Structure formats: structure tokens, C-alpha cells
Amino acid sequence: MIDHDQVQAALSARIDGEPSPLDDDVIDAHLAGCARCRQFHDEALALSRRLRFIDPADGGMAPPADLSEVILAGIEPEWRRTANARMVGLAVARFLLVIAGILWVVWGMQLLGQAGGLNPVGAEGVVSPDADPQTATLLVNAAAMRFSLALGLFTVAWKPRLVSSLLVFVGALWTFMFGFLVRDVVLDTVADGQVMGLLLLFLTLIAMAWTWLSHHGYVVLRAGWRELGANPV
Template sequence: MVDCSAIQAALSAKLDGEPPGLEDTVIEAHLANCEECRNYYNRAAELNRMLNFCVAEPRTLTPPDLSAIILAEVEPEWRKHANARVIGAMLSRVVLVILGVAYLAWGVIQLGDTTSISVQEDPLTSRLVAEAVAFRFGLAVGLFFAAWKPRIIAGLLPVFATMWTFSAGFAARDLVFGVADSQTGWSLALLLISTVVLALAWVNSFGTGVFRRTWNSLNATPA
């Protein structure tokens, strides 16, 4: 005679989809006469239905393609910044040319003044004026090249910034002693404007990260 434990094991296997190990007629005959096994079967069947209901079927979710939406939002902003950089680079390069012309004209004017200075009578003044003319011609050529090839601004910018810094210091000294004149002020202003425009042209041509990239390259250790 089959006992309850064997019947319940067979019922559990049957609910799990496994071979029960007993004939169905034997199981059914036992259930007809055993209330305990019927209750066991009902509870097990109910639990099995609950488990099958709670287990979620695997789903394959295909995420929506958002690239078109993202590009539609980003592209106008990117184009706006790109256009602003292009316009800024063009304007700053034009201003560099104008500043170069200003230095060139100033040098030509000073060169004309040298004709009234006798080299024999005042060699020191003549030499200082000649050096000032060469100085302004050199700055003009540097600005012209910077407008033509913005990559060289990385080398010119420290030169202009240093010249303005020292010139500002000497101008402050002259101001304290009361010997400063309008030419000193114009020279300082032109140097400062040139330095600022060089920086703007550099940033507009190569982006705001150009200072960080240049600093990193200067501090890079050769392999």
C-alpha cells in the first residue's frame, strides 16, 4: 500500500512537470480516500499558480533611438557657438591687422623724426629713436603674422604681455617723478590692446581649452 509521503512526493513532482513515479490511477484512488493528501495537493497547486503568476516573463526591450532628438537639440547650440567662434576669430584677426598698421604708421612717423636729429651732435637720442622705430616695426610684423597664422600667437602672447608689464612699471615710475607724457600712455594702451586681442584671437581660433592644453604640453615629460 502506498503511504501519504509517497503520494505527496508524486503530487509535488507532477506539479513541477516531472515524472511522478506512480501511476495516475494510484494517485487518484489515494486522493479519493485521503483528505490530508487532497488538502496538500490543493495547497501545493495554489502555491504553484501564485509562483507562476509572480515570475515575470523575460522581455526584450528595445530602447528608442534618441539620436535624432539629441542631435536636433544639440546641433543648433553647437552651430551657434561655432559661428560665434568663427566670427570672433575673423574680427580679432582684422583688429590685429589694424593694430599692426598702427604700429607701422607710428614707426614711420618716428623714422621721419630722426631726420631732425644729428647723429654726431646727439648720438644717444638718435640711437634710442632708431631702436624705438625698430621696436614698433617688429611689433607690427608680429601682429601681421599672428593675423595670418594664429598658431604663432602662443609664442607672441608672452612677449607682448611681458613688454606691457615692464612698460607699465616704468610708466608708473615716470608718473611718480612727473616725467610721464602722452606718448607713454598711448604706447601702454596699444600694448595692452594688442595683448588682449592676441589672447582673444587665440581662444576664438582654438577654443577655450587652448590655455590648458598649452600648459599641459609645456609641462609634459618626454617619454
Template sequence: MLSCEDVKAAISANLDGEESPLPQDVIDAHLHACTDCANFFEQAAAMNRTLALHTPEAPAPDLSEVILDGVESEFQKGAARRATSMAFARVAMVLVAVAWLSWAVVVLLRPSGSAMGNDAYGTQLFIEAVSMRCALAFGLFFAAWQPRLIVGMLPFVGGLWMFSLGMAVRDLITGTIGGGLLLQLVLLLSTLMTLAWAWLSHVGWVMVREALRSLGSAPRSEL
């Protein structure tokens, strides 16, 4: 004979996900006829739902090491790119410095340099031209050795190139432009570009992006 205890045991087995000792239609028929077992089923089902809601979820996997490895890898790649770019920029600065120094030597050795002994103004221009080329060569050599000094050379070389360009435009209009001035413009532009390249490689584009962002930011309103 089927007892309430057998039905309750079967109900508990069903709620626990175990194999029920009684068929489901027999349990349903008994619950329809027995109020006590029906109440037991409702209470057991409610408790089972409550326990399911309060069951702690599985902890999320710790991805901090993966994230840090990714960030570190990107940082290392960026640092490697900047180091490679800086190495090429320093080689370029040395090559441009050699070009300036070679030009100074050519000016010193050419016959027209010694023919200015009786022209005080021409001698002064001759000395200044050679001195400027040697100074630019020395500055580039030193900046290639100590890249932190590049930022101080950029305004000087930039101003020298702009004024030389202005003189070249004037001579081009008057038809008196010479090859020496054109060569000077090319070397000055090469010097400016290599210095800017080295500065960006040394400092990185972070400062440039921050400066552009600060220029586009709205002013803070005072209360």
C-alpha cells in the first residue's frame, strides 16, 4: 500500500535530481488526493527554489595576469619601436653632421677662401660661414650623443632655416640665387627633420598627443 512517507521520499528525490522510486503519474495522483503531501511538495519546492537563488556563483577567473602580460607586451613593443627609431635618427644626425663638416672643409680648402685676405668684409663672411657649418656639425654630433639636448637645438635650427628660406625667396625673385644657398637650405631642412625625428623617438608621441588634447580642451569655468 502506498504511504505518504513513500510519496514524500519520491518528491524529495525528484527535487534533488535523483531517480524517483515511484512513477510520476502515481505521485501526481497522490498529491491530488492528499492535502498533506501536496503541502509538503509546495514547501519543499519553495525551499529548493530559495536554496537555488542563494547558491554562490562560481568565482570569475582571475584575468589580471593575462591583462598585465598583454599590457607589458604592448609596452615592450612600443619601447622597442621607439628605440629602433631613435637609433636610425641618431645615425641620420651623424650623417648630416658629417655633411656640414665636409662642407666647412671644402670652403676652407677652396682657393677663393685664401683670396679674401685683402677684403675685411669678405673675410668676415668667410669665417662666419665656416664657423656656422662647424657649429652645426658639432651640435648634431653632441645631440646624437645626448638626445636630451635636441629640444634646445630645434628652435635655433628652425629659425635659421626659415630666415635662410626667406633670403632664398628674395634671391630667387631677383634672379641672384646661388647653388650654395640651395645646398644650405637642403642641409638645414635635413638637420631640422632629423632633429625632429630624434626628438619624437626620444620623447614619444605621448607628449604631442597630450599637447594637442590640451589645445582642444575647453577652459575650466570658475565658480
């Protein structure tokens, strides 16, 4: 005698498109007189439809012929949103890098002007006795550093993939300058423009970090987060 479990197993196999251990006539005859198995059959069919499988002509269940279109249709909107957000973020970061580079150039030109004033030359082409060549040399070196940093920022704005190496340098520079500022605050020897210079360097560092995140840092951080959350083998 056929019991309910055998019929339900045969129904599951038929819905899944697999070979059934019972003949279809036997299954249909049992369904006609068994409310319990009819309910199981209806629930199994409803589940197959919720799983979005295709119902073949013979009543079985089979996966779509090409799953790639279904998968791409599901992930493409999310991928487009992420890509668009990264492109907008990268454009803003590159604009900020250009602005920061211009500010560093302006600052360097001001330092060069100050250095020239420390080495006045008379009508005979002789340097004035009041000249301070040592301080002028320091100002020229400081201006050269600012011009170099501006050139690096312009290069990164043009080629964002180069941001990683310069980001380490700017981060180290800001760290040392911040330490010197703390020392000068304690000693009450803070120079004019020292705080503004540190603030400009910090904003430059933020723009570079933003560029790194928008270009490829997001992928690196997400991969690292997945590795941290992975279960050990």
C-alpha cells in the first residue's frame, strides 16, 4: 500500500523535474482522494513559484536556461550606484587637490618674496649690509618644498592612481609638524602662519585620503574587512 510519504516524495521529484519513483497515474489517483497530499502539492508548487523557477510544459520545475542575465540584472543597479558615487567622490577630491596645490604655490611665492626682501641689492650691485642670507636661504628652501608639494598634488589630480605614495609622505609630514606645533604651544613660541600652514596641510591630507578612497581604497578596505570577518580554517 502506498503511504503519504511515498506520494509526497514522488510529487517533490516530479515538481523538481526529476525521475519519479511512482507512475503519474498512481500519483494522480492518490491526489484525487487525499486532501493532505493535495495540500502538500499546492504548497510545493507555490514554493517553486516564489523561488522564481520556470515551470516546464510537463509541470516539472527547472532552472532558467541562462542564469547570467538574472544575476546581472540583480547586481547591475547596485554596481551602477556604487560606481557613480565613486566617480562623483573622485571628481570632488581631484578638484580639492587642485585648489590645495594652488594655495601651496601662492604660499611658496610669498616666501620667495620675503626671501628677496632679506637680500636687498644696492645700485652698485652690492648686497646691503643689512641682508640676512641665512634666513633668506631657509625661506627659499621652504618655498621649494611648497612648490614640490603643489606639483605632487597636481600630478595626483591628473593621475589618481599615484596617490598612495604621496599620501604616506604628506601624512608623515603633517605628523611631524603637528608635534612641533604642540612643542611650540607649550613653549609659547608659535610663529606667525604656523597654525594656518598646519591646517592647510591637514586639508591637503584629507583631500588625498578622499582621492585614495574614491579611486581604489574602497575595494581594498572592503576586501580587508571580509578577511577580518572570515572564519578561520
